[in-house]
Amino acid sequence: MGKFFHPQPGDAKSAPVKFEVPHGWIYRTFTVDGLKMEQVQNPSGKEGRVLLKLHGCGYVQGLHDRHRQMGVNQAVLTEAQSLYMVHYRLAPEYPFPAALEDAFKAYEYILNQGVEPENIIVIGDSAGGNLALELAVYLKEHNMPQPKMLILISPLTTFANDLPSRGYNMDRDLVLGRNASPPLQGCGRFYLFQGYRP
Numbered sequence: 001m002g003k004f005f006h007p008q009p010g011d012a013k014s015a016p017v018k019f020e021v022p023h024g025w026i027y028r029t030f031t032v033d034g035l036k037m038e039q040v041q042n043p044s045g046k047e048g049r050v051l052l053k054l055h056g057c058g059y060v061q062g063l064h065d066r067h068r069q070m071g072v073n074q075a076v077l078t079e080a081q082s083l084y085m086v087h088y089r090l091a092p093e094y095p096f097p098a099a100l101e102d103a104f105k106a107y108e109y110i111l112n113q114g115v116e117p118e119n120i121i122v123i124g125d126s127a128g129g130n131l132a133l134e135l136a137v138y139l140k141e142h143n144m145p146q147p148k149m150l151i152l153i154s155p156l157t158t159f160a161n162d163l164p165s166r167g168y169n170m171d172r173d174l175v176l177g178r179n180a181s182p183p184l185q186g187c188g189r190f191y192l193f194q195g196y197r198p
Contacts, residue, residue: 040083049121054128062087063087129152
């Protein structure tokens, strides 16, 4: 999985990933009230199980083929019948709470398709992990049904670099660990703090 986040020069897998819809799967793009979304349907998934993927990249880069391929792999691992991916608005043009509003719109769309909350899994890496947490808090604060589970991969939870866990996990964190791109480490600030108004 680390190769998804940090491909090494000379590694056969370091070439840009070109997403191809797996044989027998169905792919579509669509919009919901101006929000672009993608859906990939897994013919082998469990009936009604949905995976909502919130991609990472510091809130400043959009959904790309590497995310799509990772999403398909995650749909297989979670046995999801449908994978939804969201083109949420990006910083710095759209600071907090724009991405949260888009994640909520996607979640609400899935509920409106008749999917039961206990059949929804929300997965996010890095900024997407932060967004999944934001969504869960928002749903709780608004007395809305929670998804069955959150799967968080190296979620952005703090900007503090002096916490003991930061040092302990430096070599384990696939996204923001020792091999992370320094510019990527600070990108979340564009989203979170530009939108903050005390």
